[in-house]
Every structure is written in structure tokens, then in C-alpha cells.
């Protein structure tokens with residue numbers, strides 16, 4: 001049998017991309033979002049923090065407002081969420097955020113130079129609670145290896161979740177990675193404070209315990 005010429009289909013960490021949009025959201029996609037779109041040639045002169053899966057963008061806008069010394073790059077596959085964040089940025093007149101609408105894996109592979117990131121945030125990623133769906137969880141060995149090629153010396157990786165077994169597997173994964181340390185290297189930047197996110201709030205209501213895990217690359 002001849003081999004397929006196509007690359008193997010990648011397992012997706014997300015279920016929905018677009019969904020139905022209101023007229024206001026459609027307008028934001030057409031007229032506001034383009035002002036914030038990230039491209040390979042985008043130049044930023046501040047430490048760059050990648051926020052993966054920002055949802056509707058409220059926590060990222062909160063951070064951007066409080067931390068003007070950083071530049072944030074938000075990646076999200078959910079178009080109404082990208083449009084919402086763009087609208088929030090315009091309302092708050094924030095210029096230290098860019099948006100990468102699409103799969104973060106493609107962003108990292110095609111639109112971002114290596115060793116560019118001073119920090120990576122992954123707050124409440126889709127938990128894929130059923131065992132047979134665990135392979136769809138984003139933070140696993142292969143994705144971690146990709147992230148590591150983009151992190152600068154001293155960069156942090158901040159993961160938060162309300163799913164105990166996801167936290168356990170991430171802790172094991174990070175512990176087994178000799179490149180990462182649970183101690184902040186001297187003069188590396190601290191992970192950035194975050195507000196309670198929308199998905200965190202849902203977890204709290206369901207009585208879940210929240211865990212934040214932060215690791216650094218040595219300098």
C-alpha cells in the first residue's frame with residue numbers, strides 16, 4: 001500500500017471555532033479585530049507573554065491594563081472571543097496586546113520566532129474530562145516541547161486548572177522535564193498575577209479546587 005502524501009491529522013484540543021455571532025460581534029470581527037492581529041513581522045519592544053486560550057478575553061485585558069511593562073499575545077480559536085477581546089482593548093485603549101486568532105500550535109510553528117517568549121500562560125484549558133478524550137488535552141509532552149523552543153532563558157510557564165487529574169499529569173510532565181525548575185531563577189521575571197477567570201469561576205461553583213503551577217527555564 002502506498003504511503004499517504006498528507007501529514008497525519010493532528011488531534012485538536014478544541015471543539016468549536018466560530019459558533020453563531022451577533023451582528024455586533026460580526027462588526028467587531030470586521031472592523032476592530034484586524035487592528036490587533038498578530039503577524040510574523042509584528043515588532044514589540046517589551047517582554048512578550050503568550051496567553052493561550054483567553055476565552056472572552058476579560059482576564060487578559062485585566063492583565064494588560066495592570067502590566068503595561070509587558071506585551072501580551074493572546075491565542076484563541078473561538079472567533080467571538082477574539083472579537084470580544086478586540087472590543088475590550090479598544091474600549092480600554094490598550095495597545096500592549098496582539099491577538100492570534102487560530103490554533104496556538106500553528107501560531108508557534110509558523111508565526112512566532114524561536115526564543116521570543118518571556119512567559120506563557122495557560123489558564124483553565126479545556127479539561128476533556130473523559131478518559132478517552134485525555135489525548136485532546138493541550139499540555140502534553142509534544143506541546144511542551146514546542147513551547148520550550150519558544151521560551152527565552154528565565155521565561156515562566158504558568159498553568160492553572162480546576163481539574164485535579166489534569167493538574168496531576170501536568171505536574172508529573174513538568175517534573176520529568178530536566179530543563180524546567182519549580183524555583184524562580186534569580187532575576188527572572190515573576191509570573192504575572194491573574195484575576196479569577198470565567199472558567200475558574202465555573203469550577204469554583206462546582207466545588208472544584210483550583211491549582212496554579214508555575215515553572216521556569218533557567219537563565
Ligand SMILES: C[S@@+](CC[C@H](N)C(=O)[O-])C[C@H]1O[C@@H](n2cnc3c(N)ncnc32)[C@H](O)[C@@H]1O
Pocket residue numbers: 013014016052053054055056075076077078081102103104105123124125126127138197198199200
Ligand atoms: C475552558 S476555556 C478557558 C478560557 C479562559 N482562559 C478562562 O479561564 O476563562 C479554554 C479556551 O481555550 C481555547 N483553545 C483550546 N484549544 C486551543 C488552541 N489549540 N489554540 C487556541 N485556543 C485554544 C478554547 O477555544 C477556549 O476558549
